[in-house]
Structure formats: structure tokens, C-alpha cells
Amino acid sequence: MGESGGAYLCGKDGWLRMAIIVFGIIAFALVAASGYGGAFAWPFAAYLMSWLISFMSFFFILTTLSTKMECGVSFDTVDACLSILLFTFCWFGSIVLAIYTSCHDNRNGCSGNDGERIAAIIFGFIAALLYAVEIYFHQGDAxxxxxxxxxxxxxxxxxxxxxxxxxxxxxxxxxxxxxxxxxxxxxxxxxxxxxxxxxxxxxxxxxxxxxxxxxxxxxxxxxxxxxxxxxxxxxxxxxxxxxxxxxxxxxxxxxxxxxxxxxxxxxxxxxxxxxxxxxxxxxxxxxxxxxxxx
CATH class of the missing domain: 1.20.120 (Four Helix Bundle (Hemerythrin (Met), subunit A))
Structure with missing residues (x-):
């Protein structure tokens, strides 16, 4: 990764991370709006944790605080490992959400909650794929x-x-x-x-x-x-x-x-x-x- 501050914000790494943050916040906001009790608690937690950790990492790199956080392991290495972990969160969270989302609550079609959850599934999978791209770009840091x-x-x-x-x-x-x-x-x-x-x-x-x-x-x-x-x-x-x-x-x-x-x-x-x-x-x-x- 290497870059920080303005150079990171204007580079492909910064744009990719911003896209992840945008899709992530949309995914967990949709799940929150549709209700996240029972089986839907796991996808909500997965999306929320992924977005929060990605946003914090983005903030640290943007403000150059990442350069002061060397503790025997470079921040780039930590960030690469987090990308793998968060990809797992979003991927399996989206799978679980897709399986438990259905139209059985409304005989005439999907209820409003189901529509929001279907949208959350789409944005969740997109976020997971973006994490996969990030993993590929920074496999050398892992x-x-x-x-x-x-x-x-x-x-x-x-x-x-x-x-x-x-x-x-x-x-x-x-x-x-x-x-x-x-x-x-x-x-x-x-x-x-x-x-x-x-x-x-x-x-x-x-x-x-x-x-x-x-x-x-x-x-x-x-x-x-x-x-x-x-x-x-x-x-x-x-x-x-x-x-x-x-x-x-x-x-x-x-x-x-x-x-x-x-x-x-x-x-x-x-x-x-x-x-x-x-x-x-x-x-x-x-x-x-x-x-x-x-």
C-alpha cells in the first residue's frame, strides 16, 4: 500500500476503500431498517463490523496516523489481514441473509422488509467482491x-x-x-x-x-x-x-x-x-x- 494522506485519497487504493465504505454502510443500513432480529442479527453484525473497521483503517491512513502505528508489524500487513477477515464477514453474512430472506410473509409478493433485505444482499456481495479486489491488489503485504x-x-x-x-x-x-x-x-x-x-x-x-x-x-x-x-x-x-x-x-x-x-x-x-x-x-x-x- 505505502501511500497515505492526499496521495492515498487520490489513488486507486483510496477510491477502492471509499467504495467499500459506501457499499458497506448501505448494506448494514438496509438490514437495520428491515429488522435484524433472530437469524438476521449475524448479517447485520457482519456488515456493521466490516464497515466500522474499514472506516477506521481509512481514517488512520488518510490522516497519516498509520505511519505512527508500527509495533513490530507494519500497518500495511495488518490492513491486508483485515481485508481477508472482512471479506469473510461480508461474504458469509450475505449468504446467510440470502437464505433467510423470503416472500412468505406476504401472499401477494414480497413485503417491504424483504425488498430492503434483497437490496442489502446485493450491496453486501458487492462489498465482499471489492474486498476480494483489495486482497488481490495487496497480496504482497499479507x-x-x-x-x-x-x-x-x-x-x-x-x-x-x-x-x-x-x-x-x-x-x-x-x-x-x-x-x-x-x-x-x-x-x-x-x-x-x-x-x-x-x-x-x-x-x-x-x-x-x-x-x-x-x-x-x-x-x-x-x-x-x-x-x-x-x-x-x-x-x-x-x-x-x-x-x-x-x-x-x-x-x-x-x-x-x-x-x-x-x-x-x-x-x-x-x-x-x-x-x-x-x-x-x-x-x-x-x-x-x-x-x-x-
């Missing part, structure tokens, strides 16, 4: 471990995590209880699908954090083996979960819940495919035997 997210393996793992998030969030939004009468096989099937999606997503996030923080270098070559084995296992987990969920899509619920369960099953299969691609890519990184004999 610490070496964080550059994993822009490698081929990092990109496919990000795709896996995104698809997995959509799969289990859509299932939660659609409901995984079948009927008021209590259909035990159906309830158990949907609960299994939810558990499969959540476990797969959670472990993949942990693996991403390990790579992101550089802990994989301390673990050694076996980290590649662990990652490959998990990709294969998670592929089977998501595949079986999606098949079971597909068998129990029907239920005594409203149509909008049914559409969410259908979306969950579809994205579950997409996640399975992403895990297959990841496993193929990781196979070349295996060191020695996966399960060495004694």
Missing part, C-alpha cells in the same frame, strides 16, 4: 501463511466452505423436523444430513485456519495426508447426507421451507463434487504412505 487463500488449494477449500455453509444454513432455515405427528425415520434422516453438513463444514474451516495461520508448517508433511483423507471422508459424508435428505424432502410444511430443503440437498451435492475436486488436487501432495504400517 503475511506468507495468509497467501494460502489465493493458491489453487486455498481457492478450492474456500469454495468447499462456502458451499457447505449454504447447504447446512439452508437446511436449518427450511427446518429438519418433518411433521407434527412425528415421523421418526424422516426426522432422523434430516438430522443426519444436518450433522453431516455441519461436521464437514466445521472441520474444513479448522483446516483452513491451520493453513491460514501457518500451523501446517509445524505439523509437517503429514498435514497433506490428513487434508486428503478428510476430503475423501467429507465427500462420503456429504454424499450420504444429501442422498438421505433427498429421500425426505416432502413434509407437512409450507412451500418456502420445502424450497430451502431442496436447495440444501442441491448444494450438498455441489459440496460433494467440490470435495472430490479437492481430493484429486491434494492427492499429488501426499508424502509417503497415508496409513504407514508398523
Amino acid at each position: 503475511p506468507a501463511p495468509t497467501k494460502y487463500v489465493i493458491t489453487k488449494n486455498g481457492i478450492i477449500k474456500s469454495i468447499v466452505i462456502t458451499l457447505g455453509c449454504i447447504a447446512f444454513t439452508a437446511l436449518v432455515a427450511g427446518g429438519y423436523e418433518c411433521t407434527a405427528r412425528g415421523d421418526q425415520p424422516c426426522d432422523s434422516g434430516r438430522a443426519y444430513a444436518l450433522a453431516a453438513y455441519v461436521i464437514s463444514w466445521s472441520v474444513s474451516v479448522i483446516l483452513m485456519i491451520i493453513y491460514f495461520t501457518g500451523l501446517n508448517e509445524k505439523i509437517g508433511d503429514k498435514m497433506a495426508n490428513v487434508d486428503f483423507v478428510w476430503s475423501v471422508f467429507a465427500c462420503l459424508l456429504c454424499l450420504t447426507g444429501s442422498i438421505v435428505l433427498s429421500c425426505y424432502l416432502e413434509g407437512n410444511t409450507s412451500p418456502y421451507r420445502g424450497s430451502r430443503r431442496l436447495a440444501s440437498a442441491i448444494f450438498g451435492f455441489f459440496t460433494t463434487i467440490a470435495y472430490i475436486v479437492e481430493a484429486v488436487m491434494l492427492k499429488g501432495n501426499i508424502k509417503g504412505e497415508i496409513f504407514p504400517s508398523k
